[in-house]
Amino acid sequence: MEARNTPLVLDGGLATLLESYGRDLGGGLWSARLLAEDPDVIRRAHRDYFEAGADVAIAAGYQASVPAFTARGYGRAEAERLVVRSVELALAERDAFGSGLVAAGVGPYGASLADGSEYTGDYGLDEDGLYRWHEERWRLLVGAGADLVACETIPSQVEARALARLVRETPGVRAWVSFSCRDGEHLNDGTPMREAVAELAPLYAAGGLVAVGANCTAPRFVPSLVRTVAEAGVPAVAYPNSGERWDAAARRWTGTSEPQEFGAAARGWWEAGAALVGGCCRTGPEHVRSVRAHLASAAP
Template sequence: MTTLVLDGGLSTHLEALGADLRDELWSARLLLEDPGLIRRVHADYFAAGADVATTASYQASIPGFQRRGLSLSQAERLIARSVELAVQARDEAGGGLVAASVGPYGAYLANGAEYTGDYDLDEDGLFAWHLPRWEILAAAGADLLACETIPSLVEARALARLLAATPEVKAWVSFSCRDAGHLNDGTPVAEAAAVFAGDPRVVAVGANCTAPRHMPGLIAGLSGGLPVVVYPNSGETWDAEHRRWLGLADPVEFGQAAKEWRQAGASLIGGCCRTTPEHITQIRAHLS
């Protein structure tokens, strides 16, 4: 089975390089202020052994940029730039894929709703909210879209409708999960994945921004249908009250776990929050 190694935490490496991301736009702010640093992060992940660069569009949205005072055309340009930066790094590395990040509605809310699925929009509202950014990313030159950190069944259904409306697009869909069997809104992961069953444009379904210990159970619940994508957090926990990460995560142990995830059935493997180029180096080493 061919395994693709994904990149690690974009914002984590940006912060390690000195970026201050204490902002509701998070890493998307650097699309405006320091795009060269984003390109460097993509390059570092390719150098660490990643096959795929995930763009800095997770937190980027037209209403989010407009809330900051940018015009519609400026917001659209920044979203497209996220793909251009990853493509530049990919080409400089001599190969690889670019996955345009489609972050959840909760990322725009900037209130942690991607970890609960507690939204104020229904399926129609989510479809309408995602559509403008979706169209920009679909036309920007990425190899596929990465629909990631999706916490709820209703948002999964909205994304399935977007895929149906853009037949030329390929995507993976990755859920944020509260345990080894359920999305953060409580939906069984197999039920959420079934929304995309039979769609040839969906290259994988899986989980991200979820504790590593839940990956074996989630892979077991997803295996047998579409290919499985997993890129969990480092294993640390977020202290929302004090806005800090607690605990430690060892890259070597993460790489060893990645080998187990592949043996369990995952074929796209990387890292999410708090993972670094060293984590990706260890994944590559253990999967080689």
């Protein structure tokens, strides 16, 4: 096999780590509530991931939006400040650590609703409506100085189109689009991954997108998804869940996750074409260490 550069290592689940510190993430803001209530603990999480071997910290913007904050009693100016703070905290910890990149976290519209629709894309909004909703937060986050923009857990092609418009309209931005997928071939809304990647490929060629891929998805689906992206001539990003499964009825995670197995799998994702590799829900620093170690052992 032709030698390839090892990928950038992304961090793991931010909410997972914050919960392991004993923080309560209940309520519609999830981890974003700590931007106001306990910003230092978010910095601690970023530091722990950098120390574990992450090259990229994804800022705590997944559920942070002006409408989400104002709906919970924050003034508009304060809401805007908190959205920007998500990037500022990650940048400060990166600078203190001495190396690394920061990606602004852009979650799907459904994350602001906190009703589970983020996993289906069934919002009742068309592309123009999604574009208008994302635009305000996008401008705030891009203006905050992040190195990258992580458009993550995107469940539908229509939402990806809205975000792609923002990428095209923003000179110099470097972003990735990462889908949540129901299996090894389809986004959660049923769109074939091959079709979604083909639509985004010109934006990669134009320089705005740096990768397309999957996150918040079962690890067993990642090899097929990554190969589909790579076959389109686009670098892939892969940061799935740990492999445990969410029991919605019992509201708890089931199964087990072994960091060593996760790291070994990550090496396979790289071999399949992933240029950025990390973890999402239920992964932590130990998973990132394992990913780093397994990729280091594969370095040419």
